[in-house]
Amino acid sequence: MIGSAGGLALEGxxxxxxxxxHASVDDVSLEIPAGELLALVGASGSGKTxxxxxAAGYEPADAGRVMVTAPDGTRRDITREPPQRRQFGMVFQxxxxxxxxxxxxxxxxxxxxxxxxxAERRARAQAALDGVGLGDKSARAVQALSGGExxxxxxxxxxxxxxxxxxxxxxxxxxxxxxxxxMRDDLRRMLRSSGVTALFxxxxxxxxxxxxxxxxxxSGGRLLQVGxxxxxxxxxxxxxxxxxxxxxxxxxxxxxxxxxxxxxGPVTLHADSPGEDATLLAVLRPESLMFTGASERAWAGTVxxxxxxxxxxxxxxxxxxxxxxxxxxxxxxxxxxxxxxxxLAARHVATVAA
Amino acid sequence: MSRSGTRSGGRAIxxxxxxxxxxxxxxxxxxxxxxxxxxxxNGLVDxxxxxxxxxxxxxLRGTIIVSIGSVIAALLIGVxxxxxxxxxxxxxxxxxxxxxxxxxxxxxxxGVLAFLFLYGESGVVTRLVQRALHxxxxxxTLTGLTAVIFVHAYTMYVYVFLFVSxxxxxxxxxxxxxxxxxxxxxxMTLRRVTLPLLTPSLVGAMLLVFMSALGSFSAPYVFxxxxxxxxxxxxxxxxxxxxxxxxxxxxxxxxxAVLALLLLRRIEGRRRYTxxxxxxxxxxxxxxxxxRRLLPVFASLLVIVLVLPHAMVILVSFARDGAxxxxxxxxxxxLDNYRQLRxxxxxxxxxxxxxxxxxxxTSANAVVCFAIAYVVVLSRAxxxxxxxxxxxxxxxxxxxxxxxxxxxxxxxxxxxxxxxLLVGTFWILPLAYFIRNIPLVSSAIEGSLRQxxxxxxxxxxxxxxxxxxxxxxxxxxxxxxxxIAGTMLAAVAAVGEFVASVVLYxxxxxxxxxxxxxxxxxxxxxxxxxxxxxxxxxxxAITLAARWLEGRGSADVRPIAQA
Numbered sequence: 037m038i039g040s041a042g043g044l045a046l047e048g049x050x051x052x053x054x055x056x057x058h059a060s061v062d063d064v065s066l067e068i069p070a071g072e073l074l075a076l077v078g079a080s081g082s083g084k085t086x087x088x089x090x091a092a093g094y095e096p097a098d099a100g101r102v103m104v105t106a107p108d109g110t111r112r113d114i115t116r117e118p119p120q121r122r123q124f125g126m127v128f129q130x131x132x133x134x135x136x137x138x139x140x141x142x143x144x145x146x147x148x149x150x151x152x153x154x155a156e157r158r159a160r161a162q163a164a165l166d167g168v169g170l171g172d173k174s175a176r177a178v179q180a181l182s183g184g185e186x187x188x189x190x191x192x193x194x195x196x197x198x199x200x201x202x203x204x205x206x207x208x209x210x211x212x213x214x215x216x217x218x219m220r221d222d223l224r225r226m227l228r229s230s231g232v233t234a235l236f237x238x239x240x241x242x243x244x245x246x247x248x249x250x251x252x253x254x255s256g257g258r259l260l261q262v263g264x265x266x267x268x269x270x271x272x273x274x275x276x277x278x279x280x281x282x283x284x285x286x287x288x289x290x291x292x293x294x295x296x297x298x299x300x301g302p303v304t305l306h307a308d309s310p311g312e313d314a315t316l317l318a319v320l321r322p323e324s325l326m327f328t329g330a331s332e333r334a335w336a337g338t339v340x341x342x343x344x345x346x347x348x349x350x351x352x353x354x355x356x357x358x359x360x361x362x363x364x365x366x367x368x369x370x371x372x373x374x375x376x377x378x379x380l381a382a383r384h385v386a387t388v389a390a
Numbered sequence: 391m392s393r394s395g396t397r398s399g400g401r402a403i404x405x406x407x408x409x410x411x412x413x414x415x416x417x418x419x420x421x422x423x424x425x426x427x428x429x430x431x432n433g434l435v436d437x438x439x440x441x442x443x444x445x446x447x448x449x450l451r452g453t454i455i456v457s458i459g460s461v462i463a464a465l466l467i468g469v470x471x472x473x474x475x476x477x478x479x480x481x482x483x484x485x486x487x488x489x490x491x492x493x494x495x496x497x498x499x500x501g502v503l504a505f506l507f508l509y510g511e512s513g514v515v516t517r518l519v520q521r522a523l524h525x526x527x528x529x530x531t532l533t534g535l536t537a538v539i540f541v542h543a544y545t546m547y548v549y550v551f552l553f554v555s556x557x558x559x560x561x562x563x564x565x566x567x568x569x570x571x572x573x574x575x576x577x578m579t580l581r582r583v584t585l586p587l588l589t590p591s592l593v594g595a596m597l598l599v600f601m602s603a604l605g606s607f608s609a610p611y612v613f614x615x616x617x618x619x620x621x622x623x624x625x626x627x628x629x630x631x632x633x634x635x636x637x638x639x640x641x642x643x644x645x646x647a648v649l650a651l652l653l654l655r656r657i658e659g660r661r662r663y664t665x666x667x668x669x670x671x672x673x674x675x676x677x678x679x680x681x682r683r684l685l686p687v688f689a690s691l692l693v694i695v696l697v698l699p700h701a702m703v704i705l706v707s708f709a710r711d712g713a714x715x716x717x718x719x720x721x722x723x724x725l726d727n728y729r730q731l732r733x734x735x736x737x738x739x740x741x742x743x744x745x746x747x748x749x750x751x752t753s754a755n756a757v758v759c760f761a762i763a764y765v766v767v768l769s770r771a772x773x774x775x776x777x778x779x780x781x782x783x784x785x786x787x788x789x790x791x792x793x794x795x796x797x798x799x800x801x802x803x804x805x806x807x808x809x810x811l812l813v814g815t816f817w818i819l820p821l822a823y824f825i826r827n828i829p830l831v832s833s834a835i836e837g838s839l840r841q842x843x844x845x846x847x848x849x850x851x852x853x854x855x856x857x858x859x860x861x862x863x864x865x866x867x868x869x870x871x872x873x874i875a876g877t878m879l880a881a882v883a884a885v886g887e888f889v890a891s892v893v894l895y896x897x898x899x900x901x902x903x904x905x906x907x908x909x910x911x912x913x914x915x916x917x918x919x920x921x922x923x924x925x926x927x928x929x930x931a932i933t934l935a936a937r938w939l940e941g942r943g944s945a946d947v948r949p950i951a952q953a
Contacts, residue, residue: 092571094567094570094571118570119567119570119571120570120571120572120573120574120575121573122571123573124571125571125572126567126568126571128564128567128568130562130564132562132564132565132567132568133568134565134568134569134582134583134587135587136586136587145569145572145574145582146572146573146574148574148578148582149569149572149573149574149575149578150573193572194571194572197572197573
């Protein structure tokens with residue numbers, strides 16, 4: 037457990053690059069309690085890396101404050117502190133390992149900067165390397181390591197200084213897909229066991245869901261929603277969140293007296309939907325639809341694509357009324373080109389503003 | 391770099407490779423061997439004389455002091471300037487950037503001349519300081535090793551500046567950010583991360599400065615005063631007729647150069663890393679308000695210092711010869727200096743000589759060096775490694791040594807010894823220019839050919855193209871950028887060449903640089919300066935012509951990128 041771990045808070049942080057029309061980061065406020073893993077997701081250009089760099093101190097904020105919070109609740113403004121004084125750890129997208137130093141010297145560098153005696157810093161660096169499973173590679177040149185190993189060295193280097201907060205910029209994006217899967221689990225385990233507060237940036241929602249306690253989504257520099265992965269998936273706040281997080285087909289719908297009528301054609305599907313009467317978009321997730329026999333409560337359509345995915349199969353069905361929906365069901369004999377009928381599998385369907 | 395394509399073999403290539411090797415052995419290796427052999431012609435007598443002559447020991451010491459001093463001075467100016475212009479944003483940065491490489495555009499002797507006009511005993515700046523401080527004598531004398539290092543610092547810091555700037559351009563700045571994030575101070579980041587990673591750039595620049603200073607002739611010749619260096623000592627011995635001693639001095643100079651080359655290459659080799667990442671430098675504004683205010687002032691001063699030599703040469707070129715004696719500035723101005731260059735046959739000849747000799751030498755460089763590059767990069771001909779090695783050799787050997795080697799080899803007609811009389815004829819200077827520029831031109835073309843996808847030539851062959859057609863339509867277009875850049879640099883170097891020229895010239899083929907020196911000797915500063923301006927204009931014209939050629943052909947070459 038890291039003793040010095042604190043929380044991190046951003047208050048109305050804004051950054052506009054000189055000459056740019058729109059702000060890269062626009063009034064973003066975030067609160068990360070001590071020990072939480074928060075993922076910042078968004079498409080490229082959404083401002084997530086700039087937000088991270090402002091938190092780290094590499095980029096100035098034009099407005100707003102960066103605060104660290106102590107366990108007793110006191111907050112300290114660090115907006116003007118340079119990176120070397122913030123006591124944060126950072127894992128860079130390309131790792132930024134020093135190519136002229138050995139693995140051990142890379143990890144020990146932050147301790148050297150803090151004036152830790154040589155014997156002690158070597159021992160602590162070695163322990164940190166043991167912690168990420170690279171204890172036997174400490175004498176190697178960093179360029180002799182694989183991508184996954186370099187990633188672990190970068191993590192060990194950032195954790196050994198016992199940072200208040202750990203910042204990670206696309207930590208998994210440089211790994212090949214198979215390695216990425218296993219590294220996700222390892223990353224979460226290593227971060228959890230260190231007890232560090234972490235803010236990490238990713239454009240991949242699967243990374244975010246696998247590692248983070250909570251997820252914050254940015255778009256165009258603005259914060260759209262913060263919440264647990266389940267919240268973002270089940271109750272997306274906006275159309276953009278619904279489309280970015282998980283697979284979804286958005287179908288026009290009308291809410292009338294707590295009942296939702298989904299679809300524009302002659303056949304509409306119905307679900308519970310408390311709230312005021314409105315014209316909305318229904319968020320149809322692959323598992324909220326199912327195949328059924330022909331009926332008044334089912335949409336007719338044609339199977340365009342079938343993808344086998346182990347325990348289940350994913351179908352893309354072109355509805356007669358126009359939209360193409362995606363369904364995930366236990367594998368069946370339905371083939372491409374078959375005419376099918378689709379009904380709601382869930383009573384509840386999420387909606388977003390049209 | 392591994393080449394996956396099939397290299398050209400064939401008998402024609404083998405014959406061409408043998409011919410090239412013979413040419414290189416004859417013009418590059420043989421003269422140097424002749425010098426070394428010449429130093430032992432009287433047994434060890436000349437070597438003993440060298441060791442026991444105070445003047446020679448002094449010259450060797452002077453050479454080493456000048457070389458190391460120039461490296462240190464160039465580093466002290468070039469490194470901070472590269473960081474300042476590459477990493478910070480301030481008012482006046484663009485102007486300073488634009489003139490930072492200006493000293494490199496001065497032909498060697500012209501720079502020396504400009505310094506004489508500015509900082510010499512009766513120079514403008516010297517007199518200005520003298521008057522301002524009401525001194526009876528000039529505040530300094532521009533003589534001795536310090537003066538030589540001072541001039542070198544101005545002309546040679548450009549190498550350091552360019553190399554380090556290029557290194558910073560490729561540098562992955564997230565490494566510095568990572569160091570800062572781990573708590574390292576700026577000083578620690580610089581010492582432990584940035585500078586170690588810039589080692590290849592630094593060593594490359596140091597090598598270039600060391601080599602240039604080692605072989606430098608014009609600054610010690612004009613400003614040396616009583617101080618001696620080997621390069622000038624060689625000429626003194628030659629003029630005294632002590633050829634044996636001159637050979638010993640030349641051998642010592644060349645060996646020193648090669649030793650320095652090997653030593654620095656070793657350091658460089660241990661410090662080569664590939665830096666992954668985005669790279670791309672970001673310039674940050676200065677935080678301290680005091681420095682932010684002082685920087686533009688400092689930049690303006692620097693711009694003035696950098697532009698002053700050029701401005702001074704242009705100004706003096708309009709000064710009437712003999713009229714400028716004790717005044718601060720030349721008192722009378724005229725166009726006569728330029729008029730008489732054209733009118734007086736004696737004055738016109740050096741211009742014709744320089745242009746025609748540099749044209750001949752450079753044309754030969756273009757043809758021969760293209761052949762060298764083709765054989766080295768694209769063929770499997772036997773001996774191609776030796777060709778690569780020998781063609782790089784003139785780079786490591788100071789120009790004075792090359793000149794003396796030619797003097798030792800081509801001083802008589804002896805066909806059986808493969809000697810022919812060129813010394814005292816017109817042809818010796820074009821030959822010297824040609825040899826000096828072989829490394830420059832062939833490495834430029836090799837660089838371009840290495841970027842060519844080697845399977846292109848195979849593809850052309852598969853489509854039935856003859857060797858000639860492949861050469862013309864595939865290889866030549868690929869070689870074009872290096873060919874243009876290399877021949878441009880060679881032409882610039884040849885048209886202003888001084889060091890080899892002063893050893894080998896005769897009255898009939900004297901080039902502009904030698905004539906400038908003669909005019910300075912007879913105190914005709916106006917004429918000397920007008921020659922200098924002409925030389926600068928020639929260099930500019932060559933550069934612009936090369937740019938124009940590059941622009942015209944660039945579309946054919948660029949789109950083929952290799953994965």
